[in-house]
Amino acid sequence: MNITRRELLTFAGGSILGALFTPIPWKLLDDSAIWTQNWSLIPRLPRGPETFTFTGCTLCPGGCAVKARRVNGHPVSLVGVAGHSLSNGILCPMGIAGHHLAYHPLRLRRPFAFTGKGADSPLVPSTLDEIASNLAPMLKDIRSSSSRGTIAVLDQRPGRVLSDLYRKFVSNFPGGIYAVAPGSEDPTLTTLRALCNTTEGTLGYDLENTRVILSFGAPLVDGWSTPGRTVQLLQNRNQNGLKLIQVEGVQSRTALQADTWLPIMPGTEAALALAIGGVIVRQNLFPAKIEKTSPDFRTYKTLVSKFEPEDVAAVCGIPSSVISETAHALASNPSVVMSGYDPAGGPLDNATETVIAGLNVLLGNIGRTGGISLHAPIPSPGATTSPAVGLAQVPDHSVRLLLIDGAESGHTYPLSLLKRKLTADGGTVVMLSPYLSSRSALADYLVPSPAAFESLEEISTPPGARRSSFALSLPLLKQPDTTVDPATLLAKLAGASGLPSVGAETVESCLRQRTHDIWLSKRGTLATPTGSSQTPVMAMASEEELWKGLSEGGWWVDNMQDKQVNPRLTLLGLMTPDRYDKASAPALDTTGTLKLIPFGWRNATMTASVAPVLSKLFQESHLRSLGGRVHINPSTLAANALSDGAYVKISTHSGNMTAQAVADPSVIPGVIHAIVGPSPNNTASKDRPEAEGILGLCAVRDDGSWRITEATIAKA
Amino acid sequence: MEQTAQSKSRYGMVIDLDRCTGCGVCMVACAVENNVAPAEQKATERTGVTWLRVYPVSNGEGFPANDTVFIPMTCQQCGNHTPCVSVCPQNAVEVDPSTGIVGQIPQRCLGCRYCMTACPYHARYFDWWDPQWPEGTEVLLNPDVAPRMRGVAEKCNFCHGRLHAARTKAAAAGRKEIAAGDYVPACVESCPSRAIVFGDLADETNEVSRLSHSINTFQFLPKLGTAPKIFYHSAKEWVRKMADRAPLA
Amino acid sequence: MDRQFIPRSVQRSSFARFAAWILPWILLLGLGLYAMYLCLAEGLNQTNMDNRFAFGLWIYLDLTVIALGAGAFFTGFLLYILRREELKAVINSAVVLGLICYSGAVAVLMVDVGQPLRAWFTFWHPNTHSMLTEVTFCLTCYLTVLAIEYVPVVLKNRKLRQIPRFLVFEFELHKVMPVFAGIGTFLSFFHQGSLGGLYGVLVGRPFAFREVLGIWPSTFYLFILSAAAVGPSFVLLTTWLVQKLSGKQLVKPEVLRFLGKVSGWMLIVYVLLKTVDTLYWINHTAPAEGAPAYTFYTSPGFGTWILFAEIILLGLLPAIMLLSKRLRERPAVLVSAAFLACCGIVMNRFVMTIQTLALPTLPFDQMMSYVPSWQEIATFLAIVAYGVVLYSLSFRYMTLFPQERDIRQ
Structure with a gap:
């Protein structure tokens, strides 16, 4: 049969026309639309009970x-x-x-060893046993002699049973150090402990009965201790009569919510505290007994006499009348004075912290209702262990082997603070962490610890709490086999050091131990999670009943009477008056040297510390600034011939970096308010530690603070 | 679902701007509840998806007279001439007459974005990328809310999954009306400052209804005549004046 | 080599020369198709549009080319309905231009929507209140009409005429052409209007929102008028351009002058009504929505000069140039006026699309800005290239200008 071209074309045309009258094209159309609703890029939803x-x-x-x-x-x-x-x-x-x-994409899924130090060295997969055997000679060497440096454990969340285990472990080594990381404790309470000259008991704020809070930058509504506590107290101000006076050089979220915001020039907080102290002393607004009980009252009186409100007003930018009013408000109400540990800016310098904490002593706030209480710590066996020291107090170049625990305080600190503690050869750092972060750059060995809600963990007394408390964090997710229980790591290292067991080999057994201790003490009550019922431990039939209650999400809260405070409280502690400059007005500099102040948000100082969905706040809206941006007052930007959104080069003695400037009228002129936060756009961080960024430019003082660094800016 | 005439509700919110601290819990809770994926690497504040967005707004003064208010902006659930409903060419936006909630049907949306140009509150978001969660996170998604595919518009629907659950609960208990406490959107539930009051505006005994009529309560862009069901409250005069001002005026 | 396809008694360049002309356009088309592929495969993240600038270059240019493509319906209307027989000289060219403009716009729209596979839902779940539904319906139908109108042009090809059945079909088709012209006019009226209504109904955008007259906002009528005014100008302009490029006279000068005159009359009516509309909007509509009109023009990029340029410089001025017989007779003035009129519509569609979106609506918002990505630009250039290729092929192988062979070259 011969088919002509024309017949073929006619056939084709006819077929196409005919097909339109069959269901085929319509079915295809329908199927394609259904496909767009189910294509493989749309995840399947979980189903189940x-x-x-x-x-x-x-x-x-x-x-x-x-x-x-x-x-x-x-x-x-x-x-x-x-x-x-x-x-x-x-x-x-x-x-x-x-x-x-x-x-999290930056989750560590197995142990790693670094082949060299620094952010650019590659990660090499390793095993726990390999790490232990690599460290064994060094551990044994340190045990026999600390001449070449000792071992230290850095705990970022002290007060846990695991913390006790770490203390016990290092006590087996000569000179072994148990250090707590900056930001893991409330700075005012830490300072007050020194002023009180006591290691007994735990200090806490009785905020529920306070009427005036004078806060030197404490982020009370924005990540301070247990948020539910302060946020609710502040929201109920028209019922509880609480007043918040916020002293801060930036109009933070807390400053916005404060009854009074004192916009202070950063670095002059000590002068303000002394000026307030001066008003209180001169006008006899303090309890009379303080004059007798405080051994350094005369010294303090002489010191504050040099800080007349009029002079100080010129220095810190707060009118003298406001200084005087603040002093009166503090003295005529149950009050507390607290300083703020910025999640990235760290504490104020020691001298400033001391006079801020000292105001509480002067006002007689210690041991007073609505002031600062001394309460009993969580029951613990109280074995002889190494004392806790702040990281700043650890002698420089003394640590040969550093073990960093994986639990976070939510705060961060410059790596140089850690680096200077290590021996001259750089030491060896073993780091427990669920994630690869900027801090990983310091590690020689990275050990993956369980992520949040992945393992049984403990919740001990929050910083600044009124009473001791204890609860369990029950796992919600299956813990990957490759993660390492911190107690197991410790047991392995103990084994490698030739030590007998240091106690529990899992966190769970630690927690059983603490439950046992609470049960033995017969103290406190266990509340069901919703607070529907409370059972005194004393009324419980067995230890198992307490454990069961905790395992169901119950919360143990102590009911011990407050402890008596040692009446011999000092106002200045070890600080000498010459540490405080006479109030004199430094010229406000907005074009030459600026003050670089890092700022962070608790639990959000690193990319790895926030869930990817937090991009809603940091990346997909302007609610929170991305890490690496610097907020500068528009007038300061203009004085430096810079504009909003410009890239600027920030230089300090430690180096320089480029950052994007944001014109922000809520920042005091003369200050670079540098955001330390997550940067989800940072692709480099997927396979190597994130760069340290602005914290790497900060100058760390001898007292371990790094709040203010002199810096210059120029167009990048 | 058949609705009787007397079950007509008008769900709305009153947001107390003086209480809002700008923490952002509501935005995260919203994304988790409604299976909104984390940002794609290149996404910005103009291409991201935030059904609820908190805008920091300054009073424009210099330091220290500067003041900032945080304005949570969500779909305003316009009750009159709902701008997005009439423009959609294929009925992918509908107002549920029984609740007054403006609903989006992503499976029917062709992604023309006409509704987005129509919305004066910028409360509608387009899926510029395929939704992507980190590997393994699929098991953590909310089973009550279908994830959207790329190329469609999406927006707040007052947590439709929760409304559905509340209705199911009411039906199981043999009730016609849902109990007020059973239906609370994720942002309202999670707000630490309790700045958002949610409920049926049509029920005059309701707190939300009372607050919507209280002094210092206002709406954004009331002159457009769209009768938004989200009300704001602030004792600060500059905030109320700002809300009443024309843009760029 | 393609001699046998070229219409008799017209002069066309050598195939090699034609290929050299067409090849760069095909390459550009290829690049554009790649950009389209990227947008379809990767998603609209390939564009620089965002949640605030939800419409961008594409919608703006779609509106523009559809307005320019109005030459097809308006010429058809004048020829078949009003029996202005002199327009036979350009009707084929106008139809091809219309087809290019409309099919190109629809192609870009298919890339522009996030889920093109669901585009047919508009027919399945139509929202009769939506201007976009009206646009979609009319656009699809009118595109079909244009295709039908294009068929006789194709069938008149020398080679295809050899098939007797085609010849008969073409003859029959020709008899019903006034019917299609009528349908086309009707459909065009609606979708040109609906495209204007698209913005006029935006109650949430005080800059675009207009009062309702009858059942449509005023922009509905203004868009019809402006499209009808500029369509003939665009036919005039393209005819002049093709004459320049081919180096041949294709139509008699009076045809172009007639097109100009029609354009001028329509334009003057449009400018008048646009002025009334603008004044009413400034004094009543916009303030009632809480947005005093001056606030729309505070940004330096979008100052009041826009109003002057759009209405006076690119509206009234070309209208006067086209209406004055003395000026119209000078080819340079005629072409310049047509060009200005076309620029006017380009400007108007820009203002309606881009300025509407750039202006903030929330009191605390700022002006928005947007720069299209290369994928957006390339996609649009693909349409231009497609248009040039299709027009060139039609010009070479079909009879677009019947007067060409009568005019002594």
Whole structure:
């Protein structure tokens, strides 16, 4: 048969026309539309039975109670627990997405060794046994002699049972150091402990009965201790009559919520505290007994006499009348004075912290209702262990082997603070961490610890709490086999050092031990998560009943009477008056040397510390600034011939870096308010530690503070 | 679902701007609840998806007279001439007459973005990328809310999954009306400052209804006549004046 | 080599020369198709549009080319309905231009929407209140009409005429052409209007929102008028351009002058009504929405000069130039006026699309800015290239200008 071209074309045309009258094209059309609703790039939703678990958040020491909704056993959402007495049903933005952290792209999935130091050295997969055997000769050497440096453990969340285990471990080594990281304790309370000259008991704020809080930059509504506590107190101000006076050089979220904001020139906080102290002393606004009980009252009186409000006003930018009013407000009400540990800016310098804490002594706030209480710590066996020292107090170049625990305080610090403690050869650093972070750059060995909500953990007394408390953070996610229980690592290292067991080999057994101790003490009550019922430990039939209650998300809170405070309180502690410059006005410099002040948000100082969905705040909106941006007052920007959004080069003695400037009228002129935060856009951080950024430019003082660094800016 | 005439609700919110601290919990809680994926690497504040967005707004003064207010801006659930509903060519936006909630049907949306140009509150977001969660996170998604595919518009629907759950609960208990406490959107539930009051505006005994009529309560862009069901409250005069000002005026 | 396809008694360049002309355009088309592929495969993140600038270059240029493509319907209307037989000289060219403009716009729209596979939902779940539904319906139908109108032009090709059945079909088609012209006019009226209504109904955008007259906002009528005014100008302009490029006279000068005159009359009516509309909007509509009109022009990029340029410089001025017989007779003035009129519509569609989106609506917002990505530009250039290729092929192988062979070259 012969087919002509024309017949072929006619056939084809006819077929096409005919096909339109069959269901085929319409079915295809329909299927393609259905396909767009189900294509493989849309994830499948989990299906299964719905359950609820009460647990606690361990992202920071705040320890908020969490109610997790679970589907098929997996947590799908977290909320605060309404009715919970400590956290009041409130979670912070990081906590509310805490269950996503285990799947963070920067999650460490196995132990690693670095082949060299520094951010650019490659990661080499390793095993726990390999790490232990590599470290064994050094551990044994340190045990026999500390001449070439000793061992130190850095705990970023002291007060846990695990902390006791670390202390016990290092006590087996000559000169072994148990150090606590900056930001893991409340700076004012730490300073007050020194002024009180006591190591007994735990200090806490009785905020519930306070009427005036004078806060030197404490982020009370923005990540301070347990958020539910302060946020609720401040929101209920028209009922409880609380007044907040916030002293800060930037109009922070807390300053915005404060009754009075004192916009202070950073670095002049000590002058302000002394001026307030001066008003109190001159006008006899302090309790009479202080004059007798404080051995250095005369010295203090002489010192504050040099800080007349009129002079100080010119220095710090707060009118003298306001200084005087503040002093009166503090003296005529139950009050507390506290300083703020900025999550990235760290504490104020020691001298300033001392006079801020000293105001509490002067006002007779210690041991007073609505002031600062001394309460009993969580029951513990109290074995002889190494004392805790602040990281800044660890002698420089003394640490040959440093072990860093993986629990975070939510705060960060410059790596140089750690580096200078290591021996001249750089020492060896073993770091427990769930993630690869900027801090990993310091490690020789990275050991993956469980992520939040992945393992049984403890929630001990939050910093600044009124009473000791204890709860369990129950796992919501399956812990990957490759992660290492910190207690197991310690047991391995003990073995490698030739030590007998240091005690528990898992965190769970540590927690059993603490439950046992609480049970033996018969102190406190156990509340159900929602606060629906409370059972005194004394009334419990067995230790198992206490453990069961805790395992169901229950919360133990101590009921011990407050301890008596040693009446011989000093106002200045070890500080000598010559540490305080006479109030004199430095010229406000906005074109030459500026003050570089790092700023962070608790639990959000590194890319790895926030769940990816936090991009909603940092990247997909302007609510929080991305890490690496610098906020500068528009007038200061203009004085330096810079504009909003310009890239600027920031130079300090430690180096320089380029950052994007943001014109921000809420920042005091003359200051570079540098954001230390996550940068989800940083692709380099996926396979090597994130760069340290602005903290690397900060000058660390001898007292371990790095709040203010002199810096210059220029167009990049 | 059949609705009887007397079950007509008008869900709305009153947001107390004086209480809002700008912490951002609401935005994160919203994203987790509604399966909004984390940002793609290149996404910005103009291409990201935030059903609820908190805008920091300054009073424009210099230091230290500067003041900042945080304005949570979500779909305003316009009750009159709902701008996005009439423009959608294929009925992918609908107002539920029984709740007054403006709903988006992403499966029907062709992604023309006409609704986005129509919305004066910029409360609508387009999926410029395929939604992507870090590996393994799929098991953590909320089973009640279907994730959206790329190329469609999405927005706040007052946590439709929660409304559905509350209705199911009411039906199981043999009730016609849902109990007020059973239906609380994620942002309202998570707000640490309790700055958002949510409920049925049509129910005059309700706190939200009372607050919506209280002094110092206002709406954004009331002159457009769209009758938004999100009300704001502030005792600060400059905030109220700002809300009443024309842009660029 | 392609001699047998070229219409009789017209002079066309050698195939090699034609290929050299067409090749760069095909390359550009290829680049544009690659950009389109990127947008379809990777998603619209390939563009620089965002949640605030949800419409961008594409919608703006779609509106512009559709307005310019109005020459097809308006010429058809004048020829078949009003029986202005002199327009036979350009009708084929106008139809090809219309087809290019409309099919190009639809192609870009298919890339512009996030889920092109669901585009047919508009027919399945139509929202009769939406201007976009009206646009979609009319656009699809009118594109079909244009295709039908294009068929006789193709069938008149020398080679295809050899098939008797085609010849008969073409003859029959020709008889019903006034019907299609009528349908086309009707459809065009609606979608040109609906495209204007698209912005006029935006109650949330005080800059775009206009009062309703009858059932449509005023922009509905203004868009019809402006498209009808500029369509003939665009036919005039392209005819002049093709004459320049081919070095041949293709139509008699009076045809172009007639097109100019029509354009001028339409334009003057449009400018008048646009002025009334603008005054009413400034004094009533915009303030009632809480946005005093001056606030729209505070940004230096979008000052009041825009109003002057759009209405006076690119509206009234070309209208006067086209209406004055003395001026119209001078080819340079005629072409310049047509060019200005076309610029006017380009400007108007820019203002309606881009300025509408750039202006903030929330009191605390600032002006928005947007720069299209290369994928957006390349996609649009692909349409231009496609247009040039299709027009060149039509010009070479079909009879676009029947007067060409009568005019002594």
